[in-house]
Amino acid sequence: MSSCQRVARPLAQSLRQDRLILQSNSTHLLRAFSRTASRQDDTITTTTNTSAKPPSPPPPSSSSPPSAENKSELPMRERLMDRDTTTAPWAERKLARMGTPPIGSRRRRAALRSSENLPFEQLPYQCFQEARRFLKEDRQEKLRHLAKEIAKIKRLEATPAEQVPGGERKKNLRLASLRKYIEELKILVDINDPLVKRRFEDGFGDMNKPIYRYLAERKWRGMPYKIITQRIEQLNIVPDVLPKFDPIADVQLFFRRIKVDPGEILDSRITEVPPRLKVQVFNPGERLVSVAVMDSDVPNAEDDCFERRCHYLAANVPIAPDQPSLPLSKVDKETQLAVPWLPAFSQKGAPYHRLSVFVLEQKPGETLDIAKLRELYSARDGFSLKSYRDKFDLTPVGFNIFRTIWDEGTAGVMERAGVPGADIEFKFKRVYSLKGPKKARGWEAKRRKPKYKSLWKYSMNIHGLNRRRR
Template structure:
């Protein structure tokens, strides 16, 4: 197959194609458990090796590659290369020899060690397996095709990025949304969307990228990992979330239906180390402490969020209905793609956490967590509402009868994530009430009619 070289990033990104032609080097891996040793073929130095700081690579080439991939220069050395297995995979082979579970193997392992395919179940069929003739050559040629396609896409990225930079320099602005001309702003915005798509498709067929993602080693700085994470979330967790929110009437009892944009997870410190599923019934002793939050975003720009927890199932005896009780508000939560865990010390606690304390015979209460995106990435502050005048922020933060719809509209917030759990009265509830000074709760009973006059009123 002829060598495919693009004019933009020649010599570095396509260097791995020449590396394959240079030959293979053999590495002996010895197993620590059964002293089994075998010769495993590894490729020659790859793209990740060529940009090592010890090697002499022009800074301009490194900057151009980083610009094409949408990352910093220092992130290039950690990026999984097309022809070089991850260091994690190499160490795992060295430690375990050939006793690698089928689900932990990468395509590179099967190619070098010549293991039977994972689809073969019986030991007899595995022993009878023979490595197909020409598979090594076909695999290397396939990698060459992927590399050529990758090169062409990165060349297009650089051309489109140059066009955006030209428009920004012409209007002397730093961001696309600051471009005054509507037509030029639309052109630059569409180009930025195409750049993101090209960066994803350039790496989506990289076997090592898929292996790193499945192993939980994703780096959200790169668009391909953000794309894979969002795709997995939309196919699994988001479907479960929306099913629970609608089937248990969280929507529309609190807010109208919405389209989730972030993956919100919660857990409670000290007692549960895993993230809980939406709608799970928890003990009041477990939920006595404020939960920990994980907000996974699928964008490269950090944003500010507000977290609200409320109980829509508080009995309202005067109106023979239910009302909302505010339990927690955490504002100015800064989240990046690589750091989804919420650091409460860096945020602003508007309303302290009030632990759930359902009253006896009041049924299960839903404790709903809403995540709102703050407008413009600015700190949360009360804004002027059209036709309504200024709103007193103290009235918005009252726990009893909290109006989440008014709170959202007054601050111009956008709902992007949701979660909830359930609590009922249990053996720990009275202890929680006493510890936090909440006083004795009510005990609800059904009214029983003793005489016929009671029915007549």
């Protein structure tokens, strides 16, 4: 046993004994998030009358959600599926696949599960409260600095352009620089606030505020951005679909309440219903976008090449930072839907098909003519995203992708969608080399004489090995 273990063993035993004592007592005597001595005003007086029975709680209503008292009466599996208190890895993965991920970190959920609901800003830690006081003073100083910069902008806006050195152009550049600096100050004001960080981790942040958009973008620029850019490179989306592309918005894909990882191979029966997108943008304001879903691996046996097909096209769809949900099945069929949803399918023997989901931002204040889009792309075949982008002056901002192969349900999916060709099977044609057989050289050529017949079993007459080379 190491010296660290010998030192830590008495401490661990004492903590374990304290925990057993606390569990044996009434739950009212526990203090949340703290092991310090209770304050005098927190002491709860109890009576010694053991004959009086406590009143029985009223039976819970079937329509009301279970409260904190009767959560312990639920089965263990249902308790572990609670978003607020679950700590099981399998439950976290299942909730994430359902589109309702667990709230906050696992450490926070474990603390809520084992303690009372004490307000976060009233945690009884002296160091914590001193840190909050210091952060509050720092925030007040940044607010005063922000007010000075806002007043500076107002003075510059009220100043005529003739009195500004450099004229109108210099004035506009100065105003743009000050406005950008003010947005940065708004983020710095709240970046260290623990309540802001906690609200963001719990999923309750207001995305109309710069601080929450900044935190969301910083979180997305971590592993999710790296994964989606890796899929763009690995699956050759650039340059097969677009000559260059760098996503600036987070696009998540859901089929039947199941979150799809980028590049995942899906069963064709899952794709019969249109998916739901979660498009999170990080700049303020509402904008109109177009959504295009295309298959870039349609086999053409006659020309021995691959073509493209449009599986879905919609335009004039509004999104905003606080309105990320975009269900493709609920767009307006008259003013937004150009090409209806076509399930993903792949014929037997063909390689996997890449179905790319692109979100393209339209120019501010401009709407696209849906009748013209239907006229151009209703045939679906030969769809080019680059041509669509250039023709209507769109900007690709978000991307996601999934793949499909031939499976046991593809024939039924194609039949229900009215797509012919389920009985076609692609086979690879073997191409033989035009080069003649190579002559033996070196050690083998020298020992092919009858003189070395005893060695042929090591070089020529090996069972299962064809010595003829091409």
